[in-house]
Amino acid sequence: MIPDIFQYSFIIRGMEAGMIVAFIAPLIGIFLVLRRYSLIADTLSHVSLAGIAIGLFLGINPVLTALATTVLASLGIERLRDSKKIYGESALALFLSGSLALAIVLLSLAHGFNTNLFNYLFGSIITVTEQDVYVIAFLAVIVVTLLLAFYKELVYVTFDEEAAQVSGIRTRLVNIILIVLAALTVSLAIPIVGVLLIAALIVIPVVTALQLRKSFIQTVVSAEIISFFSVLSGIIVSFYLNLSTGGTIVLIMLAIFVLVLMVKSRWFT
Amino acid sequence: METENGTTLKTPARAIGVRVDHSKNIIEVQDVFFSYDGKTNVLKNITFTVHPGDYVGLIGPNGAGKTTLLKSMLGLLSPTRGEIRLFGQKISEFKDWYKVGYVPQKATYFDAGFPATVEEVVLMGRYAKRGLFARTTVEDRKLVKESLKQVDMWEYKKRLIGDLSGGQQQRVFIARAIVSQPEVIFLDEPTAGIDRQAQNDFYVLLRKLNRELGLTLVLISHDIERVTNEVMHIAWIDRTLESYSSPEEYLRMRKKEQIVI
Numbered sequence: 310m311i312p313d314i315f316q317y318s319f320i321i322r323g324m325e326a327g328m329i330v331a332f333i334a335p336l337i338g339i340f341l342v343l344r345r346y347s348l349i350a351d352t353l354s355h356v357s358l359a360g361i362a363i364g365l366f367l368g369i370n371p372v373l374t375a376l377a378t379t380v381l382a383s384l385g386i387e388r389l390r391d392s393k394k395i396y397g398e399s400a401l402a403l404f405l406s407g408s409l410a411l412a413i414v415l416l417s418l419a420h421g422f423n424t425n426l427f428n429y430l431f432g433s434i435i436t437v438t439e440q441d442v443y444v445i446a447f448l449a450v451i452v453v454t455l456l457l458a459f460y461k462e463l464v465y466v467t468f469d470e471e472a473a474q475v476s477g478i479r480t481r482l483v484n485i486i487l488i489v490l491a492a493l494t495v496s497l498a499i500p501i502v503g504v505l506l507i508a509a510l511i512v513i514p515v516v517t518a519l520q521l522r523k524s525f526i527q528t529v530v531s532a533e534i535i536s537f538f539s540v541l542s543g544i545i546v547s548f549y550l551n552l553s554t555g556g557t558i559v560l561i562m563l564a565i566f567v568l569v570l571m572v573k574s575r576w577f578t
Numbered sequence: 579m580e581t582e583n584g585t586t587l588k589t590p591a592r593a594i595g596v597r598v599d600h601s602k603n604i605i606e607v608q609d610v611f612f613s614y615d616g617k618t619n620v621l622k623n624i625t626f627t628v629h630p631g632d633y634v635g636l637i638g639p640n641g642a643g644k645t646t647l648l649k650s651m652l653g654l655l656s657p658t659r660g661e662i663r664l665f666g667q668k669i670s671e672f673k674d675w676y677k678v679g680y681v682p683q684k685a686t687y688f689d690a691g692f693p694a695t696v697e698e699v700v701l702m703g704r705y706a707k708r709g710l711f712a713r714t715t716v717e718d719r720k721l722v723k724e725s726l727k728q729v730d731m732w733e734y735k736k737r738l739i740g741d742l743s744g745g746q747q748q749r750v751f752i753a754r755a756i757v758s759q760p761e762v763i764f765l766d767e768p769t770a771g772i773d774r775q776a777q778n779d780f781y782v783l784l785r786k787l788n789r790e791l792g793l794t795l796v797l798i799s800h801d802i803e804r805v806t807n808e809v810m811h812i813a814w815i816d817r818t819l820e821s822y823s824s825p826e827e828y829l830r831m832r833k834k835e836q837i838v839i
Contacts, residue, residue: 343692461705461714468692468702471682475652476706476758477675519693522738528693 314548323434323501323554324544326442329449330498330510331540335532336456337494338515339525340487343467349386349488350508352401353495356382358504359408360496361429362415371429372444375499379492382408387488391481432503432555434544441500448497452490459486464525501540502555513562514539520569535565597792598631598810603666604762604794605651610660612646620646622818624660628796628811630761633788635805635825636798638815644798645683647815648766651796652680665761676707679755679763679793681748683770688747690740696750697735700725703757725753729783745776752783762794763787769801777801781808 314320341347360378364371382404389400416426428436456463465473466483474480491511498507518531543558550557605628612621620643628634636644649655651662653669662669665677703725704718726732729749739747748768755763765784769777785808787793799805806812806825814820814828821831 343689458710461702461708461712462710464698465702465705468694468699469682469688471654472680472754473702473705474654475675475678475680475764476703477673478706519691522741523693524695524736524738525693525698 314545319435319437320544320548322437322439322442324541326437326445327434327501327540327544327558328537329445330501331536332533333449333452333494334498334510335514335518335529335536337452337487337490338511339518339529339532340463340467341491342512342515342519344487346487346491347508347512348398348401349383349491350495350511352386352405353379353383353492354504354507355405355412356408357495357499357507358429359412359415361426361499361504362412362419365425366415366419370440370444372441372496372499375504376444376448376493376496378408379496380489383488383492384485387485391484428503429499430503430505431553432499432501432506434501434554437500445497445500448493452493452497455486455490459483463487502558506555506559509559509562510536510540513559513566517562517566517569520566520573535562539565597789598629600629602630604628604630604632604664605796606661606663606666607647607651608661608663610647610650610657610662612643612650612655613658616658619658620817621650621657621815624815624819626813626819626822628762628794630794631788631792633784633795633808633810634797634813635809635811636796636813636815637800637802637805638820642816644815645766648764648796648798652678652764676758677761679703679758679760681751681755681763681765681768683766692740694739695736696726696731696739696742697722699739699750700753700757703754707758721757721759722753725757726750728756728787729753743776745772745780748772748776748780749783752787756787756791756793760793762796765795765797767798767800769799777804784808 338350341350357375357379360375361371363378364374367374386400386404389395390397395403425436462473462478462483463486465476465478466480470480494511495507498510502510514532514535515528517535518528521528521531523531539558539561543561544554546552546561547554547557607624607626610621610624611619613619624647636647638644646655650657651664653672656670664672665674700722701714701718704714704721708714708718723732726735729752731746731749731753734742734746734750739750742750752763769780772780781804784795784797788795797805797809806829809825811822812825812828813822821828823831
């Protein structure tokens with residue numbers, strides 16, 4: 310018979326962590342996508358891999374070291390972009406490949422190409438420890454608090470940076486807040502989908518919701534619904550079919566995206 | 579604040595130039611130079627003053643530095659030399675930004691796919707007045723309604739900004755500028771890419787804001803014929819300030835010197 314999914318404590322832990330990630334990712338994603346910053350999520354996720362490597366190397370909780378590395382890197386990226394010494398995308402490319410190189414070197418030093426690393430790369434709710442859940446919940450509280458504080462400013466700066474600046478909003482501070490929030494979100498999503506798929510979690514529900522052409526608030530709510538549905542159904546489906554959780558979640562998100570596109574083109578042509 | 583389009587609007591705006599309060603200064607531009615690369619000056623030695631109630635048209639050829647000057651007056655760019663004051667304060671120390679409205683050049687910055695309704699866009703104009711964590715209030719929503727009625731866009735409040743015509747979008751951006759109850763509005767080529775009828779309506783709206791609400795307006799435009807009919811002063815910029823005069827005087831000079839812009 311089908312085993313009862315809720316009798317396993319690791320599933321409960323995974324779902325707790327997954328719900329938090331599902332809630333946070335679109336909230337940051339909406340600003341990143343609309344500002345054409347989608348690649349920042351990808352870059353920061355690669356940076357987080359370097360952080361994980363440092364954690365595995367030193368024997369500290371890798372989520373914590375990933376957090377520290379991504380936040381530092383996000384500040385570095387923003388500073389480099391702001392200085393206009395190099396193009397924005399070039400700054401991203403530097404950090405992306407640089408941190409990947411650092412991760413590989415550290416891991417080879419630690420002889421660490423083991424299953425543990427595989428879980429961090431692709432995510433597995435089995436690896437979610439109780440400590441991870443606490444760390445994720447704590448990060449989520451910080452993210453939500455910062456979002457509540459700067460929500461209006463983020464919306465205005467995203468829509469029209471110049472007009473926002475003229476109205477008296479400190480756009481530079483808001484830009485830094487946004488990239489730090491992206492770093493925090495990437496770190497807290499690692500255990501669920503793994504570093505290679507985080508960007509998908511942040512970007513796809515928002516891109517899907519944008520296809521619906523609704524108001525800002527309705528777009529955020531739609532992205533949230535897509536995100537929750539994908540994460541929860543992804544965890545359940547991957548449990549019963551014995552699939553990779555992260556991969557299943559992202560494939561479900563993509564399926565919804567394609568479905569929305571298809572329904573839209575049928576309605577509007 | 580609500581007013582109707584009265585017949586008085588047919589009088590040219592400058593005919594009531596007496597309303598300009600010369601005892602106070604809204605903008606003081608003093609010997610301003612600007613350079614992007616430290617070598618060539620995009621702006622040279624520019625000096626003029628805008629008083630409350632004024633309606634100033636900035637005109638000049640492409641690349642003359644009009645937008646650079648406008649952005650310097652908004653604090654978005656810092657002059658390499660000289661000083662700009664807003665409401666008597668140095669621009670670097672100026673804090674009362676709610677007194678300043680801004681309608682940017684439409685084509686360069688606007689993302690038609692942005693998921694925001696007309697109402698949400700105008701509400702942004704109230705954001706800076708509310709501090710961190712604060713939510714928008716009933717008063718904010720009331721002002722949004724008033725502003726949208728001023729520009730005849732209230733019935734479009736639930737529409738997405740990207741679904742409107744260029745002329746309608748510009749009216750919404752005017753509403754966003756006036757919702758913070760500013761004393762001066764800067765507009766960077768607001769009628770570029772808008773059809774003739776919408777342009778006419780737009781200038782009628784600007785006239786209303788200037789004459790009935792007493793708003794000071796500073797406008798960049800390429801449509802010299804139209805602007806000389808609307809404004810009280812023409813600042814003719816070609817890297818330096820070629821002249822700052824009434825539209826009549828500007829037209830006389832232009833005729834005399836056979837200036838082609």
